[in-house]
Amino acid sequence: MTENSPGPQEPPRQDPQDAYWRPQDTTRQEQPQQEQPAAKPDAQEVAREQAQWQPTHEVQRETPPESAGTDTPAHAWAAPQQQPQQVLFGSAVGGQQGQAGVYVPPSTTHTYPTPPPLGQASPPRRANGLVVGVAVLALIVGGGAGAIGGYLVSENNAASAPSSLDVPPPAANVSANAPDGTIEAVANKTLSSVVQLRTQSGEGSGFVIRQDGLVITNNHVIEQAVGGGTLKVVFQDGQTADATVIGRDPSSDLAVVQAKGVSGKTPVVLGRSDDLKVGQAVVAIGSPFELSGTVTSGIVSSLHRPTRAGGDNGSEATVMDAIQTDAAINPGNSGGPLVNMAGQVVGINSAIYSPNSSSRQQGGSVGIGFAIPIDQARRTADEIVKTGKATQTVLGVSVQTDQNGGARVSQVVQGGAAQAAGVAVGDVVTKLNDRRIDTSDALVAAVRSLAPGDKVTLTIGNGTKTVTATLGSQPVPN
Structure with missing residues (x-):
């Protein structure tokens, strides 16, 4: 047996844990209560017994350099002292021998005695064996007695000990009205108006x-049904x-579909999105993963x-001015409503950020979802219902x-709005009204969130130039 980093040697200690390193003193063994204590041997008997314990072969054991070559009997019977390593930020601290807290591997060995070989007399172990046997017996008996005692106590106290199973269930909640402003109330108000849409390629x-x-949804939900595909509600x-x-x-990832042969369905209540506040509570409803x-x-x-949403190629045609939410949105939620705590639809769930997804494997919610603001969706849906087509708000630039x-x-x-306002090639738009423009997508999203005919102020560069433009429109091809 080998141990690292022994400390200074010391005389044998009267500690039961040191018994492994030196011969047992048979005169101190505890005797079972059933036997008479053994008579104390005289000095000659002790000397003969110790002589029988002298080692006949050696087990190698590491010792510190300062004890090299000193195999004295006193050291041979002493238990080593182990110097702990110093740990700093999870690593052992390096250093030279003699520094405090530094581990230095020993370079020499020391010997320890081994038990006498077969054929030689060994010290009496009967008392020690009986102590172990009695201890095991006591554990068995004690465990059994404890189990019996516990069973008797349980049996005696069964009638008086309180139990949740003896308490009758509370009265059923027969009220159909949840408190206003709760998630339960929003669900009760909106669930009956939410549908699942199925095509031949997904849902x-x-x-x-x-x-x-009449149903509003995302364009990317139903686009496989355009041109003869199947669509069910x-x-x-x-x-x-x-x-x-x-x-x-x-371009805005919106669509309107008509279910055939139905009536008496409950329509949602449309809210507004221009007064939403960051931190405001919302509820998402839909059919994630069917x-x-x-x-x-x-x-x-x-x-x-x-x-960017609604298309696999991430083209500019699908950029939207989105509401971001941490309400769990997953594949299948697309087209479902985002609802405020008054039960009013304020957005249409359309996309999620999923860093580990691919074209072949859909990701799940990581707490970053996006919804089309209902103000924009309402204007587009109204045009579709009334004319069958939608118009797109444009500035007239790339x-x-x-x-x-x-x-x-x-x-x-x-002839576009930008040319009429005096915008030139090479100009860098940094603001639209009071909204900062950091990227090209930011400008596209800001323009599409507005309606044709709205007037906007564009800031060019560092603010030395501003222009006012009246936004135009163009038909969106089906």
Whole structure:
């Protein structure tokens, strides 16, 4: 047996733990109560017994350098003292021998006695063996006695000990009205209006805006059904109906579909998104991973977050001015409503940030989800319902992100709003009204959050130039 870093040697201690390192003193063994104590041997007997314990072969053991070559009997019977290592920030501290707290491997060995070989007399161990045997017997008997005693106590106290199982369940909550402003109240008000949409390639969510089954959803939820694909709407009560696409806007990732042959459905209440506050509580409802009617809650994490959504290629045509929320949104939630605590729809859940996802493997919620503001969605949906088409708000420029921040104009459309305002190629837009523009996506999202005909003030560069433009429009191709 080898140990590291022994300290200074010391005489044998009368410690039961040191018995491993030196011969047992048979005169101090405890005797069982059933036997008479052994007579104390005289000095000659002790000397003969110690002589029988002299080692016949040696076991190598490391000792410190200062004890090299000193195999004295006193040291041979002493237990080593181990010097602990000093640990600093999880690592052993290095250093030279003699420094405090530094471990130095020993370079010499020391011998320890081994038990006598077979054929030689050994010290009496009967007392020690009996002590162990009695101890084991005591554990067995004690355990059994404890179990019996515990059983008797349990049996005696069964009638008087209190138990939750003896208490009758509380009265059932028969009230159908949850307190206003709670998640339960929002769910009760909105769930019946949320639907699941199924195509031949996947599924998503939507919400009813008219009793005859008119539904708003994301364009990317239903785009596989355009041009002859199948589309079904599954309502919260289990009714399933075929549906057709009324119109869609890929640039804002919105679509309106009509369920066939239904009536009496409950439409949602549309709120507004221009007065949302960061930290405001919201609820997301939808069908994540085909689990219809799923309710999650969170807060508005941020506002006016430029986000690309609705397409696999991440093109500029799908940039939206998103509401960011930490309410759990997963694949299948797309197109479902984001609701305030008054039960009003303030956004349409459309995208999530999922760093570990790929084109073949969808990711899950990491607490960063995005929704289209309902003010923008309402205007686009209204155009689709009334005309079958949507119009897109435009400034009349093509832009790229400038390396110093802002949106650099790379092209100006002839006859567009930007040209009429005096915007030129090479100008860097850094603000739209009071909103800071850091990237090209930020400018696109800011423009699309507004309506055609709105007037905006554009700040160029460091603010030395400002222009006022009246935003235009263009039809969105289906």
